[in-house]
Amino acid sequence: MNNKRPKTTFQPLKILGDYGAHIRAFKPNARMYLLSVIITGGVMGVFRLLFNFFVLSLGYNEALLGNLITTSSFVALLAALPMGYLADMIGRKGSLIISGALLSFSILAMALWRTENMFYSMNVISGIAQSLAGVTMSPFLMENSDEKERTYLFSFGQGLQMTMASVGNWIGGYLPTWIGNAQHVTATSSMAYGNSIFMIGIGAAIAIIPLIFLKSPKLEKSQRAVFAPFHYAAKNPLLLTKLILPMLLTSLGAGLIMPFMNVFFRVVHHQSDTVIGTLFAWGSLAMGVGLLIAPPLAERTGKIQLVVITQALSIPFLILLGFSPIVWVGAASYYIRLALMNMSSPVYQTFIMEHVEPSSRATIASLTSMAWNFGWAFSPTVSGWLQVRYGFGPPFIGTIILYTISVIMYWAFFWRGNISTVPTPTAAD
Numbered sequence: 001m002n003n004k005r006p007k008t009t010f011q012p013l014k015i016l017g018d019y020g021a022h023i024r025a026f027k028p029n030a031r032m033y034l035l036s037v038i039i040t041g042g043v044m045g046v047f048r049l050l051f052n053f054f055v056l057s058l059g060y061n062e063a064l065l066g067n068l069i070t071t072s073s074f075v076a077l078l079a080a081l082p083m084g085y086l087a088d089m090i091g092r093k094g095s096l097i098i099s100g101a102l103l104s105f106s107i108l109a110m111a112l113w114r115t116e117n118m119f120y121s122m123n124v125i126s127g128i129a130q131s132l133a134g135v136t137m138s139p140f141l142m143e144n145s146d147e148k149e150r151t152y153l154f155s156f157g158q159g160l161q162m163t164m165a166s167v168g169n170w171i172g173g174y175l176p177t178w179i180g181n182a183q184h185v186t187a188t189s190s191m192a193y194g195n196s197i198f199m200i201g202i203g204a205a206i207a208i209i210p211l212i213f214l215k216s217p218k219l220e221k222s223q224r225a226v227f228a229p230f231h232y233a234a235k236n237p238l239l240l241t242k243l244i245l246p247m248l249l250t251s252l253g254a255g256l257i258m259p260f261m262n263v264f265f266r267v268v269h270h271q272s273d274t275v276i277g278t279l280f281a282w283g284s285l286a287m288g289v290g291l292l293i294a295p296p297l298a299e300r301t302g303k304i305q306l307v308v309i310t311q312a313l314s315i316p317f318l319i320l321l322g323f324s325p326i327v328w329v330g331a332a333s334y335y336i337r338l339a340l341m342n343m344s345s346p347v348y349q350t351f352i353m354e355h356v357e358p359s360s361r362a363t364i365a366s367l368t369s370m371a372w373n374f375g376w377a378f379s380p381t382v383s384g385w386l387q388v389r390y391g392f393g394p395p396f397i398g399t400i401i402l403y404t405i406s407v408i409m410y411w412a413f414f415w416r417g418n419i420s421t422v423p424t425p426t427a428a429d
Contacts, residue, residue: 019296022152028215029144030153034160035210036100041161043203045168046175046196047107049280052262053176053273054193058114062263066384068123069259073376075127076134080373083128084135084366092143093214095136100208102129108201111194127373134369142353150354151303152295154346159291162342166284172196173277187273243352243364244371246409250311251375253402256383256395257322259376261334264392269327279331283338290339294347303351304414307344312407314340315400322396341403351414 026034052065087095106122106129138154145153179199180192257264265271265279290310298306317340320333349368356364383395 019152022149022295023156025146025149026153026156027144030141032210032213033096033140033144034157036096036207037157037161038164039203039207039210040100041164042168042171043200043207045165045280045284046172046203047168047200048165049169049172049262049277050176050193050196050200051110052260053188054190054197055119056263057188057190057193060116062260062387063381063384064116064119065260065263066380066382066387068119069255069380070377071120072123072127072130073255073373073380074378075124076131077370077373077377079128079131080135080366080370083131084369087132087136087139092136092140093211095132096140096211096214097208099129099133099136100204100211102126102132104201104204104208107197107204111198111201114190114194131369131373134372135366138349138353138365138368151298151347151350154350155291155294155343158342158346159288159294161288162284162291163288166281166288169277169280169284171277173274173281175199176273239355240364240367242409242413243355244368246406246413247348247368248371248374249402249406249409251372252379253375253399253406255376255379256399256402257392259380260383260387260392260395263387265327265330268392269330271327279334283335286335286339287342290343291346294343297343298347303347304410307348307351308407308410308415310340310344311403311410315403315407318396318400318403322392322400 055065055068056062083095090098102125106125109125110119110122141153141157142150175196176192177187179195180187180189183191183195185191262276262280265276266273271279294306301309314337317333317337321330321337324330324333352364352368386394
């Protein structure tokens with residue numbers, strides 16, 4: 001199938017008008033979900049900035065950070081299939097609420113009980129929460145959108161989350177200072193970081209409130225099957241391999257460096273928490289902007305063409321980020337790479353959902369979630385070990401190689417080849 005769209009003259013006002021029309025077409029369920037995304041994006045922006053520093057402030061090292069990330073991702077990997085079945089049993093609404101509750105609980109527990117065993121235990125819980133949310137999101141958005149606004153909903157949701165994460169990153173850069181001043185401790189103390197994490201856990205709990213108002217019917221028993229993923233894999237091995245293998249390689253590469261970017265800017269470029277928080281804020285904003293402009297670009301180029309072009313263009317900036325000794329060059333490369341690499345994510349998710357049967361979407365969501373978490377389950381531990389012994393050079397080289405292979409696969413499997421779109425039934429309000 002040719003995914004290209006007829007080229008048209010660039011008309012900014014018309015594009016903005018069309019964008020607004022697509023957003024106004026969002027259904028009530030989608031709007032409530034986006035409200036939860038706004039809150040979650042902000043609080044998780046703070047969490048992702050501060051958690052590594054919190055762990056390091058307690059006397060642990062980067063190797064433990066890698067192990068913790070591996071734990072949550074490995075659990076998410078193992079839990080993907082049973083969570084997919086659970087999501088079908090209890091419905092999308094119940095799945096999203098439970099996921100949010102588990103996430104909030106895990107953050108609060110780590111803030112209160114700061115032992116290594118508690119960190120491992122709560123990363124198991126957060127991995128389950130991550131898995132349940134991951135296998136629920138794409139089918140939920142598919143069921144609550146029509147073809148007209150679907151790509152916009154996927155991209156707008158992630159773009160909004162990243163935009164709010166930029167706000168959270170900025171706040172996170174100052175939050176330990178504010179709390180430290182109030183409690184008369186240093187901003188880099190474990191107390192300042194721990195109390196910041198506790199506030200994040202409360203924010204994650206607040207994000208559950210909009211989800212309570214969702215209307216999501218449960219699937220009929222006939223639509224569920226414990227062995228559905230295995231049946232689908234046996235029936236469609238080639239398609240499944242093409243859809244998932246490039247994402248698997250990307251996740252292996254991302255897991256080597258992305259969980260450690262705050263540590264990278266502190267260790268390699270010797271930046272303070274406040275500077276790193278501001279850097280992350282602008283980075284999340286750049287990612288959010290990229291995600292928001294992805295749908296109209298995908299309409300002009302085609303979905304898979306956008307995936308290949310943006311991910312290929314991101315690789316030179318990844319090289320600059322990893323190996324430039326100049327901090328402003330690294331920061332600029334970080335922004336551009338984030339925008340380019342991540343703007344294709346919701347577009348590819350939509351692409352996947354459009355090319356599988358409606359009855360198989362929850363299954364495919366589980367399998368793609370497993371592929372993504374597989375890389376994050378193993379790469380951070382490898383990266384943490386490499387950082388302790390050799391620095392950041394080897395992890396960056398590994399990421400560059402894996403990203404390059406992944407882009408070649410996207411091009412070979414889908415741009416050069418053909419794949420048919422499966423019709424989607426009209427979504428219910």
